[in-house]
Amino acid sequence: MSVTIKDVAKAANVAPSTVSRVIANNPRISERTKEKVREAMNTLGYHPNFIARSLANQSTQVIGLVTPGSSDVFFQNPFFPTVLRGLSEGAHERQYALQLVTGQSEEDIYNGVVQMVQGGRVDGIVLLYSKVEDRILQYLRERNFPFVMIGKPYNFVEAITHVDNDNFKAGLDATEFLLGMGHERIAYIGGDAKLVVTVERLSGYENALKKAGIPYREQYVLHESFLLEGGKEAVCALMELPLDERPTALLVTDDLLALGVLNTLSELDITVPDDISIISFNNALFSEMSRPPLTSVDINIFQLGFSASSQLIKRIENPNEPPTRITVPHQIVSRFSTEHVK
Amino acid sequence: MSVTIKDVAKAANVAPSTVSRVIANNPRISERTKEKVREAMNTLGYHPNFIARSLANQSTQVIGLVTPGSSDVFFQNPFFPTVLRGLSEGAHERQYALQLVTGQSEEDIYNGVVQMVQGGRVDGIVLLYSKVEDRILQYLRERNFPFVMIGKPYNFVEAITHVDNDNFKAGLDATEFLLGMGHERIAYIGGDAKLVVTVERLSGYENALKKAGIPYREQYVLHESFLLEGGKEAVCALMELPLDERPTALLVTDDLLALGVLNTLSELDITVPDDISIISFNNALFSEMSRPPLTSVDINIFQLGFSASSQLIKRIENPNEPPTRITVPHQIVSRFSTEHVK
DNA sequence: CTCCTATATGTTGACGCTTACACAATAATC
């Protein structure tokens, strides 16, 4: 077995509790004994047992990460690694570890969360998505278990601590960016219409059009659940319009989706940005590697993750604070997929 | 506090140990009491406390995941999400959870591993990389702590349980695929030369050339540590060669690297596959989304992860078995970046 | 009817750590 606090105590000729206090750097212990104990810890190669500590304190220093049910797809999106990096740094800073909820189906994941929570495996949870009518969210709220959400909750916005962009504004800004280049026929190609973010960016888009006095056209608004394949369908739908009604610019809510769009356009021999401009969202790594490099709205994904874990830890250590809402800024990164209308 | 085994015991009018036995489904307990206890568990909403259980059995049912020090880069590679999915499924099947070692620097990560291991937070570890002279590897070996490696260990190949492709064969196959199309001037663009996988694929390449009686040329072999940017440099270097010595085909050891190559070629108005053929490795999701879609060696990344966690769990539950080596098969997925030489 | 065996359940320490409380020794106060 491993070396325990008792072994250290014996070696240093003190009581186990004293060793424990040295670990916690309790001011009641004299410098002299602290030195003595630390030396014993070093020579014995002692490391405190986290499990035992967790049991005694009722806290694990672990954060649970919950991905949407369709994690296959989610993992593939460049959003995931980046947000994970942010979460990881935020957690690491405060000495928290990250644990993933595994499972394929939504049912699996729900059970995983329940086990994590009731089993005392984690001190808090980060929800990496925002969904309408989410069982997990409801469960966590009922139990009053610390959690934060990345994205905007569908309900109870005031009551749920969350970290999000101002997606309405982002949609508006992106649209105005295109308007500013003289585009008037702007189409919107969004992801799953059930996601709050899609809806919000859309209303930003609508709002920008309205402000500019440009009528909203239903044919210009498309939703695609499957990002990579979706691009193709969307483009085909738009290109079936009569020539003079085809959009001169596209607002695409995900880089991955934009990549599909880009490829399909290239197959159709439509040149970006000469024939059509594209602005997308997320500013994934490959958005500068595409041809042409994509103008994209950088939503600071890293920051999203970082703030989420920091906030969660605050909540864990301070359960009575009121819920907070953090808005992470966005900015447009202009590359070569957008051009002034001819 | 939460409902404990004692509460259930009281409610069902039995001893705590009986409840414990019901949880473990011990055959010594009569069906009648089992029923009674289960009912009590349900009405009270009991969930066993994992921490306490871990302390009592000295096992956590958690697997630690260690990424290479430069996790920023690693996370971005599509390899990561896929292998993670595999790991996750393998772990989930046996009711294990995944925990990430967080930390930026190598030092950070090393300390994280030590804490995990000595702190008893995890039962085993998966190393998601293979590096020369790795401190962490050495540490785990010294402590005789269960772990498996994804990739091929640099030393002690026989002594370390690992899951890998036959990268020599993969390099050979890919090269022969190009040779079979009549290419003779084939360049090799690899990742970091310190990685075992790079070296092995290279020797597969060399071997294929030798078998075909084609001389090995040093100018044709390039290594790039930074995948996305590296593509550009490599192409530029090759294109400085006199026209009739330029390669007609490229073997690129990572899709990400290939993407950079593709873009640079396009900038230089060199057409793939008409002017030059490209075969790459990993078969990432976007390799079918590039222009043209990449011919790529699919190394079954998911399977790599899945086998790794399954193997690790076997080792954990059966520490005395000899180390095993699992080779995951690869296959060439032919798309449109390769063409017979003119 | 006693003794033994098999079956079903209860008792009691671990597991390694924290922490409230107890206590001893020293220092400060008058």
Place this chain on the structure above:
DNA sequence: GATTATTGTGTAAGCGTCAACATATAGGAG
């Protein structure tokens, strides 16, 4: 020099679960 703080350390009771051992009950063998 007795009294009270102050400081430093020890004692022991948990935290929730498991498992070796102890015990109780019932059924069958003799």
